[in-house]
Amino acid sequence: MFSVVSRLFSSFCFTAPPARNALFAVAALVAPLADAGVLSLTNGDRVHGELVVVERDHVVWKSETFGDITVEKSKILSLETDKDLKIAGREEPCALAGHRRQQWELYCDEGSGWVMDFPAIDHAEPYINFVGDPIIFRGNVAASGVFEDGNREREDWDVSANFDVRNGDFHHLIGTQYQNQNSADVTNLEKYRLSYDLRWIFAEKWFAAGNSAFLHEEARNIDLSSTMGLGLGYLFFDTDKSAFSIQGGVNSLREDFIDPSLNDKSGKRYAAGRTAWDFRYKFDLGPEVYYNQELLQSLDSSEDYQSNAEIGVRTPLVKGILMEVKYAWQYDNTPSLESAKEDTKMTVGVGYSW
Incomplete structure (x- = not known):
């Protein structure tokens, strides 16, 4: 998604003014989607928004439509977020690369990937919001x-x-x-x-x-x-x-x-x-x-x-x-x-x- 945005802007200077206005409109639509997260539920629903916090038995998700909602972990099929996370046992920020079969694939500062059971996560939150241990x-x-x-x-x-x-x-x-x-x-x-x-x-x-x-x-x-x-x-x-x-x-x-x-x-x-x-x-x-x-x-x-x-x-x-x-x-x-x-x-x- 980010590569699409960068290519659009790289051609900006060589585009006629009317086309440039169209590109601005496309970029304005694409950029928010690049930062948005998606929460997929076992019933087939997909909720766009941002992660607030993962707790021991539930997830708090900020929906673009409904605001903060609380969802039991057992009802979550997958979770996608572009934000770095603070995971228990790790001091450095970690990136979520994938959520498959109730497992998280994470990459932290040292670069090596590791897999963690999603139901076993006691607490995880966006690293930018991390100001102290709960x-x-x-x-x-x-x-x-x-x-x-x-x-x-x-x-x-x-x-x-x-x-x-x-x-x-x-x-x-x-x-x-x-x-x-x-x-x-x-x-x-x-x-x-x-x-x-x-x-x-x-x-x-x-x-x-x-x-x-x-x-x-x-x-x-x-x-x-x-x-x-x-x-x-x-x-x-x-x-x-x-x-x-x-x-x-x-x-x-x-x-x-x-x-x-x-x-x-x-x-x-x-x-x-x-x-x-x-x-x-x-x-x-x-x-x-x-x-x-x-x-x-x-x-x-x-x-x-x-x-x-x-x-x-x-x-x-x-x-x-x-x-x-x-x-x-x-x-x-x-x-x-x-x-x-x-x-x-x-x-x-x-x-x-x-």
């Missing part, structure tokens, strides 16, 4: 409990909250958990856990990871357990429907015990290799399954290792409100004396997500 905040809270009074008295609480804060290429994952068991046989066995993971997406699928966790668990004689580490991860996919990532690295682990006499040492500290993976999948009818696991292996002793995992199902009840069934598993190969190596727990509760 902040995206998601999360969920869940609670379950058992309360009995009469012949048996029992109170069990299990409350958790998880937050996902995304600021451009940085993802902040925060997890909290509180448990309390109180009955005639067990008195106020409490558990607190706080975790924080930082991910920096420096390429399309790769991210640098920093992780930390702090734990107090009276049932396992742990006064304070802390882990901190660095690693590298790979994001296979991350959409509203499904996500899967793995990571590995090195951690520093320290454990202090409530009753030191139940352990060989009053506290222990060691370096450990860490592997972790996270998976979730949301079915079309609404339920979502998830599975995550972490393994810590001491670099000094092959017998000193521990692992924890969660597998669960979240089923929406009404908008934002869900029912959650979760199975949690913990294993410590070198626990305190009188403590079992393995702990399991099944919970059924309600929660809220946004």
